[in-house]
Amino acid sequence: MLFESTEFVGRSCVPFVADLSRYGDRTALIADGAEISYGTLAERVDSAVRQLGTTRRLVLITGANTVDVIVAYLACLSAGHPVLLVPGGSSASLASMIDLYRPDVVCEDGRFGELTEGTAHDLHRDLALLLTTSGSTGSPKLVRLSHENVQANAESIATYLGIRESDRAITTLPMHYCYGLSILHSHLLRGAGTVLTDRSVTDSEFWALMRKHRVSALSGVPYTFDLLDRVGFADMDLPSLRYVTQAGGRLGADRVRGYSELGRRRGWDFFVMYGQTEATARMAYLPPALTIEHPDCIGIAVPGGSFRIEPIPESENGGELVYSGPNVMLGYATEPQDLALGREIDELRTGDLAVRNDDGLYRIVGRRSRFAKLFGLRIDLQRVEAALIGAGFDGCCTGGADELLVAVTGTDEARATETAAQACGLPTSAVRVRTVPELPRTQNGKVDYRAVAALFEERDRPDPVPPESDAQAGFTQLRDLYSAILGTTDVDADSTFVGLGGDSLSYVRMSVRLERLLGHLPPDWHTTPLRDLVPSARSAPRGWRTIETNVLIRALAIVLIVGSHANLFAIVGGAHVLLAAAGYNYARFVLPGARRERLRHTLQSVRRIAVPSMLWIGALVAFTGVHPIASVLLLNGFFGPEAWTREWRYWFIEALVYILIALAVLLAIPRVDSVERKHPFVFPLALVALGLLTRYQVIGPDTPTSQILASYVVFWLFPLGWAAARATTVWHRVAVSAVAVATLPGFFYAEPDRTALVIAGLLLLIWLPRMWWPALLVRPVEILAGASLYIYLTHFTVYTLLESDPWIAFTASIAGGIVYWYLWLGLEKLRRRISPGTAGTARCAAGARGGWRCVPLLRSSNELPPGSRRDP
Structure with a gap:
């Protein structure tokens, strides 16, 4: 068993998955020339179920049209583990979903990686599947689907399409898209086969697979049919093709009629379908016998479902189409807590405006949200698009601030402008057209309206990119x-x-x-x-630029440290501000990611601080002998004297290294890691409270002489900076500010100036993330902040050699640290050139960037299981 078991999940919650084995030797999946039988598929699913364990957990799967991924997906449905199905190939959207929903298990390329022992979630008993809504890839908004939803929709689709055991479909759509997933579901339900491929319909190998495996079902979105037109689909000889389905957006009436007539000539049926992710996949279909006479209709409700039209005041034509049926989602999820919710809706308001004709067929006439308000007029954008299509344009439109924005393919901007203006009743001066080689589309093939609007933003940019x-x-x-x-x-x-x-x-x-x-x-x-x-x-104001406050603080702090030590002035407290800034940056750069990724990044930070420090101090010991070996190993905090001596000069380096190591150990504990993720703001405040026990000497040794330098005493400043980075509301910032103002007074004994400096630095971090700064000084600030660690290391040696002139001592100390920084950067480049890192071969979840445990679940594609057949 792969994961620890603490709770029995029970038998399959989705019946068609439980019944896979009843189709025995029939072919279920075909991939890379190999045919995998239903019996073999059932065995592999059962094996994966046993490896997953019996604790019910949230499993994130990156969708892909491969056998391994499908087995992993079916195993989750079989065992009752809710699946969060997301697109593959986008590490950014994947990381976003992981960061927000914190799945217990992540599966990429069919391999499971465990993020949480047990589960960190309260999962509703009916929850089976979580999908992103159409066009919202990377959005936190998910559709919550039940086991009943998945089963019912598969049954209704298989019924009206008349899917047979002898049918074979081919993947033309991604698995994470509800349309593509519904094809797999409905064919598995009936014991039919599915050919798995990522090849486009424009690829000749796609059509070779169609013929070789006698594919009988072809599916596509409107864009797919654009591609079919380009590759000469109408002239292809496909004797096994039995039906073609279209969904995922509106196909023009002329094209519906054209494909219907083509199908009648070629011996296959053409199904126009209508659906939304919120209805699991399909809500309506147009029977092939009616497509020529009613090519502009979506047809009738799928078996088991029903429609009604609800009048709305703002619509001059039709009302909102409302759907009811067993495939209507439970509701939406926008945060992990929503996964505990049950059914919240009983019917689905589609957002589409529709009418019902005398034959009982429904026709979409607009989109409730597809309106623009320009010059006091309500513009029906879908009507404008229909007019453009009628005039021979492939176009789409959206509303701008004070004009209608239209994107069309072709070159005739003037005629497109005139067509759009007449359709909406606006003057041509209020319509702006941009011609494009191809309309921008989402991954699912639908028009990407955000990208359309961006086309005009790019044109409007006052200082365009050359x-x-x-x-x-x-x-x-x-x-x-x-x-x-x-x-x-x-x-x-x-x-x-x-x-x-x-x-x-x-x-x-x-x-x-x-x-x-x-x-x-x-x-x-x-x-x-x-x-x-x-x-x-x-x-920006001439001569000024913004700079991040934490960068500015690091630069100013190192200047104050060096200047004070060189007796140029006496403004102390900079190192304590730097410690809080280190906590601030720790929260921003180390904490994002999985538990093992956090550990890796923390240890990398320790290396980047400790190695140059130990080399520098070691060099001093070798040439001057001024420090004991404990200082070289950064162990003065353990073995050094209690009173202030030269060994305490590097207390800040030691404190930072000790704190990072302690946090690496602490957050490597799964339960602690889980608590931090659930309470990202409260957790560092709890560490502050713990640190205050040593700050006020409630616990720990009584070391008054070096109190403000000992790592366990100054520790509380680090999580205070961490909390500042996690403060996302005004009240959060007020709370962190109050802690800073309440705890810093008295820490530096009778040094109110030092106290005020540290408080000011913290308040700037909390309240002003960016500040204006003279442009000419930005580069110096960058250098000072970047070299701050190295300046801190070297200045103790440099200024003591030049104490007779404070200005020279100060300047030389700064310059010496910068030189060491540049030397170190050069050494790092040389090290990478000599020993470049290589990416691992096993990519799990976010691959080499993920850092969590990768456990092989399935055999490689070259190791076919018993019962598989490979074509010669």
Whole structure:
């Protein structure tokens, strides 16, 4: 058994999955030339069920049209584990879902990785499947589907399509899309076969598979039929084809009629279907016998379902289409707590406007939300699009601030503008048309209206990207920047700074360089995929730029530390501010990700701090002998003197290393990790409370001489900075501010100036994430902040040699640290060049970036199980 068992799940909750074995030797799946029987599929599913264990858990699966993924998916349905099915291939959206919903188990490429022992969720007994809504890939909004929903919709689809055991479908749609998933469900229900492929219908190999495996069912969205037109589908000889289905958006009436007539000539039926993810997949279908006479209708409700039309005041034509049936979802989920909810709705308001004709067929006439208000007029955008189609344009439109925005394929902007203006009653000056080679579409083949609006935003940009810096060139610039600073070539469009292992040391250089490139810096840039960091110019006061407060604090703090030690001035407390800033950055760069990824990033941070520190101190010992070996090993806190001596000079380095190691151990405990994820703001405050026990000497040794330097005494400042980073509301910020103001007075004995400095630094972190700064000083701040660790290390040696002149001592100390920093960066580049990292072969969940446990669940595709057949 793969995972610990604490609770019995019970027998299959989805009947057609439990009945797989009854079809025996019939072919269930065909992949890579191998045919897998239902009996073999059932055995592999049962094996996966046993490995999953009996504790009911939330399992995230990245959808893919492969045998291993389908086996893993069916195993979850069989054992009753709710499945969160997400797109594969996008590490950014995957990380977003993991971060929000915290699944107990993650499965990518058919391999399970455990994030939580047992389960961290309260899962409703009826919950079977969670899908993203159409067009909302990466959105936290999920559709909650029950076991009954999955079974009922599969049965209704199989019934009206008349699916037989002898039928074979082929995958033309992704598994995570409800349309694609419904094809698999309905064919498994009837003991039919499914050919698994990711090839496009434009690929000749796709049609070779169609003929070789005698595929009888072909499915597509409107865009699929655009591609079929291009490849000459009408002239293809496909003798085994029995029916073609269309859903996922409206297909023009002329094309529906054309495909229906083609099907009658070629001997196959053409089904027009209508559905939404909220109804598991399908709600209506148009019987093939009616498609020529009523090509603009969606038809009738699927078996077991029913429609009604609810009048709405704002509609001049038809009312809202409302659907009822056993396939209507339980409700939506927008956060993990929603997974405990049961049924919240009994009927589905589709958002579509419809009418019912005399033959009892329903026809969609508009979309309730597809309206724009321009110049006091209510514009029906779908009617405009219909007019464009009628005029021979493939187009779509959306409402702008004070004009209608229209994207069309072709080159005749003037005629498209005139057509759209006449359809909506606006003057042509209020209609703006942009011609494109192809309409932007979502992964499911539907028109991407957000991308359409973005087309016009790009044109409106006051300072457009020059030809040599288009989207591809912009991405190349970002990729090269990330590669140079983070020392990795594993950078793609979905990469993020945090995901690539960025930390507070590399953050400074990256943030400043990135702002210089982009013209602005989004507040969450460190967790934003490169594809969304589009270079653009933002207005700023001449001679000024914004800079992140934590970067500025690091630069100013190291200046104050060095200046005070060199007797240039006496403003102390900078190191304690740096400790809080370290906690702030720890929350931002180390905590995102899975438990093992956190551990890896924390240990990387320890290495990046400890190694250059130990080398520098070791070099001093070798040449001068001024420090004991305990200082070289950063063990002065354990073996050094209690009173202040030169050995305590590096107390800040030791404290930071000790704290990071302690947190690595603490968060490596699954239960603690789970608690932190559930309570991200309360958890660091709890650590603050724990740290205050040593700050006030309630526990711990009585060491008054070095109290403000001992790591266990100053520890509370680190989680205080951590809490500042987690403060997402005004009340959170007020709470952290109150703790800072209440606990810092008295810590530095009779040093009110030092107390005020540390409080001010914390309040800036809490309340002002970014600040304006003279543009000419941004680069110096970047260098000072980036080199702060190295300046801290070296300045104790440099300034003592030049104490006679404070200014020279100060300048030389800063310069010496910067030189050591650049030398270290050069050594790191050389190390990476000599020993480049290689990506692992087993990619689980987020692959090499994931860091959680990868456990092989299934055999590789080259090791066919008993009962499989490989074509010669």
